[in-house]
Amino acid sequence: MSEWVIITNKGFGSDDWIGRSVIEPADVLSGKVGEEQLKKAQLKLGNDFQVETLKSFLPYLSAISIDFPSEKDGRGFSLARRLRQLGYLGVLRATGHVMIDQYRHATQSGFNQIAIPPKLAKRMPEPYWQQQIGSFASSYQEKLQPGSTTLYSLKNNILIEEAKKHSKFKPS
């Protein structure tokens, strides 16, 4: 990932996940990965993954990336929103073919970061991304149902507490 560009609300940045071991859902669901390891890992998800199966592990994960195979495929936005609804409070990264114009969709669906490959970054340089980041995007959805599309909501905290009750791990 070292040549990939990470975009946050501060613009282009380097990959702060270097050093995190990459794990797959099977690793998590098997229960073989311990609590400490989960916290330090990055979980890579395909955009067709059944994220509900991760529910009880969410309080222990801090870095999840979701694949965006094409600019037309919006499944990642649904997965991000679902993860937030299920109580995930860690960092969410949209990885792959994400366009500048999807910055708003990504952030309003619950992503904190976008990761794009070098070729895309060359074609979509930082100033264009800054325009998006800087522009204020009002949201009908937030107006109608506050908390339904922001990153965190009060509800998420309650879910986290519930998940910890049913956790596979003993509190350390």
Add this chain to the structure above:
Amino acid sequence: MYSYNDFDKNFVRQRVHEFRGQVQRRIDGVLTEEEFKPLRLQNGIYMQLHSYLLRVAIPYGTLNSKQMRRLALIAEIYDKGYGHFTTRQNIQYNWIKLSDVADLLADLAEVDMHAIQTSGNCIRNITSDHFAGAASDEIEDPRPTAELLRQWSTGHPEYAFLPRKFKIAVSGSPHDRAAIAFHDIGLCTVRNNDGEIGYKIYIGGGLGRTPRIGRVLSEFIPKIQLLKYMDSIMHVYNRLGRRDNIYKAKLKILVDELGLKEARRQIYEHYDSIKNGSQLASAEIIKFIFDQFSPPDFSTAKKHDLEKDFIHSLSLKNWAETNLTSHRDPNHVIVSVSLKKPGATPGDASANQMRVLADLAEQYAYDELRVSHEQNIVLPHVPKQHVTKIYNKLNEADLATSNIGMVSDIISCPGMDYCTLATARSIPIAKQIATRFCEMKTERDIGPLKIKISGCINACGHHHVGHIGILGLDRGGVENYQITLGGDGTEDAHIGERTGPGFPADKLIGAIEAIINVYLGGRKNRNETFLDFYRRVGLSPFKLAIYGLPATAYF
């Protein structure tokens, strides 16, 4: 009707600004054409046969005189002086330049209009009953619900890159004038046993290549729960809808493949997990939106006997028979203005005609107009005392065609004269049929008969739900037209049955005449409509009439 507040105004202005940026990024090469396409589609811009097409949203088909005048001005400044009203209650312009679009959108924003989400794989214009708020059979005006859904769906971050386009319609009456059974989600306003108003929800209806009648997801959903149910349906569809084949990507196919039971289970499972979550659309917000649709004060209209007017003018009476519908208030009527003058392009209106309609609405009809999905314009609330004046002004503007619901009131897509997807032309066929029956002066005798023409299998002309449907295809490089019979887009939903092999353009009119002659010759009496007759006798008599003679006569 809904009045934009600062939030709405700000939103459309932002969108214009965003669009300018997108065009610039396309020119700069930051966006490829492949990347730019979904973005321009979400602003209603198609590349069509001759030029770009722009589709402007008319939310649930409702607009006021100021907006109609702006549509007229846009036709003149940016197009060739006319616009086309569509089968989803929108308007589209055929001759737009991409370089003009941002300015055009800014001009629309000034009158609280836009082209947001009128195309692309997102949630499209929420359509509704063109008689909403005026019809006497209504349980509740469906438009506030449509407005609530408009706000919920506009710019929704999760549902902007769906497997396919998504269409929602709302009806406020048990008599479905919005074709809800043929939408991805159809809502019918109903009352439960406690008298509470809620919605019966249908999912997976649609036309196109594989027409389907919507299946009942739920018999009753309370108003306050509506958005959470909608979210659940959309979420499941976005995650599971097929993305490998555009002809299998719609919700109707997903419901087919999962089965209704499993689809319902998944939707309800998601609903259960979010129902107690972040705030439901609060009762205050719902009330605020609903209050915007309070009906005008009808008490100002005087009692008026239209029969007296009819005595003075036979043409007025003639027009009234087809173009007036009774209103829930006894001193008012609903006026339908036909955009189907025989020989003209169905659904087209000139800038001048738009202005006449705007003036009439403002002066006589509480400043409100509607667009029907049958490509006509409606003045929903007209005091009876103004009917004559309105008729006379319509007549001067060539807008007094008296054929609503008659054989020449043809619904037709633009077809191969304009559309890149088309396989045949539809407009010349519509013109030919309308002119022929007008010449023969048999329209009134034939009675209610909906002919719908699509220029390709995508069915934008809604031919599947025409009493007579015509589908234009390409047969060895020659335009060829198949006929379907018995379609019905109302609450008695039916998909038309195909008669058999198609006809070249010059033989089609003969087949249509033969079909109608079967009806005229076989009906019990004038009260038995074409559709009733078809349901009684079936396809065979018609097939015999159009194919029974030696093949050379028809091919």
Add this chain to the structure above:
Amino acid sequence: MRKILTANYLLSGKVIYLNSEKKWIENSVNADVFDNQEDADNALTFADTQIDKIQSAYLIDVVLTSDGTPEPISKKELIRAAGPTNYFHGKQAEKEVWVHVEGVA
């Protein structure tokens, strides 16, 4: 085989064709005709370099008329080259009619 290359201008949306000097022109009768795959492919490759000016380009099948000019085979491309048949709009109204479509208003 006989093909010509067509596209639309990005900003105006106008229908255009490629001529033998690799210029975009509005009159289909002056389009460069390719009678072999290599020339056709080269034309497409050239179009790829023009993406800041044009929307996507593609090849269409043509026949040669009696005066040696190309005419699209498909009815749709014929209408695209001439204009719609319900109004006297488009190319047919801008200059002389170059290609004929039956039923033009």
